Amino acid sequence: MNRSASIKDVANHASVAVGTVSNVLNYPDRVSQRTKERVLRAIDELGFVRNDAARQLRAGHSRTIGLIVLDVGNPFFTSVVRAAEDAAALQGSAVLLGDSGHDASRESNYIDLFQEQRVQGLLISPVGDVTARIDQLRERGVPTVLVDRLADESKYSSVSVDDDAGGYLAARHLLDTGRRRLAFVGGPTSIRQVADRLQGAERAVKEESDATLEVLDSDGQTVLAGRSVGNLLVERGPGELPDGIFCANDLLALGVMQSLTMTHTLRIPEDIALIGYDDIDFAVSAVVPLSSIRQPTEALGRTAIELLAEELESENPKHRAVIFTPELVVRQSTAPAKGSSAR
Amino acid sequence: MNRSASIKDVANHASVAVGTVSNVLNYPDRVSQRTKERVLRAIDELGFVRNDAARQLRAGHSRTIGLIVLDVGNPFFTSVVRAAEDAAALQGSAVLLGDSGHDASRESNYIDLFQEQRVQGLLISPVGDVTARIDQLRERGVPTVLVDRLADESKYSSVSVDDDAGGYLAARHLLDTGRRRLAFVGGPTSIRQVADRLQGAERAVKEESDATLEVLDSDGQTVLAGRSVGNLLVERGPGELPDGIFCANDLLALGVMQSLTMTHTLRIPEDIALIGYDDIDFAVSAVVPLSSIRQPTEALGRTAIELLAEELESENPKHRAVIFTPELVVRQSTAPAKGSSAR
DNA sequence: TCGTATTAATGAAACGATTCAAAACAACCA
DNA sequence: TGGTTGTTTTGAATCGTTTCATTAATACGA
CATH class of the missing domain: 3.40.50.2300 (Response regulator)
Structure with a gap:
């Protein structure tokens, strides 16, 4: 078995239309119990796994969020990353992680990559001045939240520590x-x-x-x-x-x-x-x-995801700069x- | 500008066919100097960025490699990850990183996710017994290399330290x-x-x-x-x-x-x-x-990518278990x- | 000037999922 | 039985690339 099964294969195997298979996957309530069972059995028998590429091509965007940090080896960022991943998972998104290593060109490469992947949004702890790049991303519908950097609240959302x-x-x-x-x-x-x-x-x-x-x-x-x-x-x-x-x-x-x-x-x-x-x-x-x-690294990561969600929801940009207070x-x-x- | 420009927009803007734009991107030699310049200018003016989803839908596979480690906070793995990323970048692939945190269910979730993403292959430092899962992946054309675990060479490729x-x-x-x-x-x-x-x-x-x-x-x-x-x-x-x-x-x-x-x-x-x-x-x-x-963490990461490349190239599986010797x-x-x- | 060989450009088809208008079916009452 | 309403199911169209068989353009020699 070289090529993996598609939704069409499942439809044939279960003797239903492709739309029905899709409904079983996305709107189970619309499908009768009987056909649902047939379809699920076919999925199981063929070992069908959704093709995310086709999915997001149709959807126009992915379910991933880009996160670029200065140094994954730094415990500060490791903790931020983990919190962000958990928070993203809760809202059904996955995090693509990039490590710029304080290098502006690596940073730029990751932004390119994430743009090609059509990430929903970007969290970035920037190396240098990335405002131009961020503005450009926003124009294309990709909101950005700055991490561990205080930003002008009228222009960008950010999470930072005081x-x-x-x-x-x-x-x-x-x-x-x-x-x-x-x-x-x-x-x-x-x-x-x-x-x-x-x-x-x-x-x-x-x-x-x-x-x-x-x-x-x-x-x-x-x-x-x-x-x-x-x-x-x-x-x-x-x-x-x-x-x-x-x-x-x-x-x-x-x-x-x-x-x-x-x-x-x-x-x-x-x-x-x-x-x-x-x-x-x-x-x-x-x-x-x-x-x-x-x-408060966990709060940083979690809040960054929340701010991004806010930017994604509302069309008009109302940014927030959240500043956390550290703890003795x-x-x-x-x-x-x-x-x-x-x- | 809400929707980002597609290859079709570029084609219109440059008054060429979509196939020509694609050729400029993928086979520049096939295109004459004059039209190449026109297309590149159009790409620039429209801020066109390739849609990777469409690309890999057509290609049938992505250019990403999944990597699941036990703990990204552990310097051992941090170093392995970085080396793997660099080695992957050299061959034009990107690494999707997953942190199982020694948790079998998180590990399983990442495998699911990576399978939906149609990763080219998987590198994994497994929590428990994942042989069944790995065999299943291989059947679907996704080779796996075990990291920091010695495997039976007749069945799997692996990199480990003695x-x-x-x-x-x-x-x-x-x-x-x-x-x-x-x-x-x-x-x-x-x-x-x-x-x-x-x-x-x-x-x-x-x-x-x-x-x-x-x-x-x-x-x-x-x-x-x-x-x-x-x-x-x-x-x-x-x-x-x-x-x-x-x-x-x-x-x-x-x-x-x-x-x-x-x-x-x-x-x-x-x-x-x-x-x-x-x-x-x-x-x-x-x-x-x-x-x-x-x-030798760098060697581990680099070699893991190389073994994966070997598995991807040859159809018949000839696995290797590479064991590194540590250094005083x-x-x-x-x-x-x-x-x-x-x- | 014409035929031929070479190079460049074209555009329809395909990838696999989702959407949605339309069709099919079922349930019910008069 | 026929009409009405509500529930399921259908399948063509779509997303943005790449591929590749065709067609167009160009160069060259006789």
Whole structure:
């Protein structure tokens, strides 16, 4: 059996018209019990499987949604993807996944591919400026929702996380547990996320007249970069040290933690409290379990699908920019210092 | 502009027949320079994009390959996926990715979906026993290659990694660097991978008459499980300790490392050498950079696509089971003990 | 200028599902 | 029995490509 059975084969086998087979598949109520059974038996006997290509050719659109992320290996996106897939499945759509790997040309290739596939809509965490491309897609009836990027609500729908709020949350937590000499460790502030988190932290520190915030630039966002910063810290005199450190992500924090704990002169959290960002799996199983800021990735993925559904339903575009607030996860690395009066 | 332009629109706009437009797209050589230019201009002006559904309806098959993995969040699979995507792109196919999440029903849903999409073939890292399903697919002309699972070569093609060899490699390395009292730390040996790695290690140890191997059961394969095992070790008397530990994966090894380094009584690698498995990103940035066994994930993904291509080309099935050998990655955690004569 | 060989362009048919107006059938009452 | 209403079933038309047998155009030599 080389060619798979078509609806016509099923119709012949069951001695009915093709339209009837189609009705059994799509509008079972229109078909009498008797013929329905005959048709279903024929389907079973022939091992008939719907040809989706023919289906969507007729329908004019597919039942798939394109999703392009910057890096599927990044747990943040992995989680967003999974939530989006689940939400899409609920409304009967499947997700086509593309990984741009921060590469604009790969991104462009995926948009081309998805356009050929006539996806219902596109979710994209863009590499560069894709507004022109998105506008063009919309003209052709393919709505787009931006993911992990705040967009001008009058023009596009988007889902994003408030990094400023996350930074505030982290710094506020350090202050609330009695720390006053804070330090921010983060890569180049040209990265929006880093800049926003720093800004939020500054906002929190300004609320306390006796608190200070020192900014320590890191060379990237890796464990090794964090260790370098940590090594600089341990060489300082006791009076020059911060008592609370907020790292722009968990990898940096783990690196800092390594330096501080390796030398055995500084204890976490007694001498220095430490908090990261992202709440990666490793945070909980660090030598000292790491406090962190968790991003609502499931909500991001789910909401992105919902916004897309909204765009698909209404003809006139009424876009929404949904901004989520991250969540503080407290662990041992920021346990209150002895004798401090946490408010 | 609601409906996107079709090949017919392009033909009208350029005052040629539809067949000519199709030829410009598929066989540019058959078309004269002049008309080719006219058609291309029309395509550009109308923003024409091929409708892939119509295309594959005509062709009878798609240009996509289905890939179902157990967990996209697992770096092992992430890497396999990326390699498969790249290899597929080279031969002009795209990969549809499905994440079964170790759930047989999700797996089954993806197989259904891919069958409706008329994928050219299927790569699958199966949850349960899918042989019946695979046989059925093959009858309908959809070949399948098993990924990360060794299959009976007379029946199926597969790509897998030799865990026994990996275990041997790890233990042999510990022996070669002078260690003699080895320990294996690993979860339930009901997991095939764990059992095979242990078996390989035993094989290496048997080669040295003066070497011993102790098996320490861990409760799962996590950092915390490793730390528990490590805590038991540090309570032992000096004479009862192993001098080389092989952990069934890197997470366990990192946990063991945490326990040993936290107490400051035992040094890595001077007192105890430590080697893991998988070579995750964290291995290199551990407090003591961790030696590990790297699995050739890129080769797995690439080869899976190649085997699928072989199955697609030849009508009569001549399957191959390709087994890859993992690779030793030496880092500081297994640096030779002082004064030992590594051979 | 004519015939022939070569190259280019044409357009109907096919792929397989869905849709929908029309036909067939069934049920019911007068 | 005939008419009316409601329920099932039918099958041609359609979606947008590609294919391929035909036809048209062009080039070339005698």
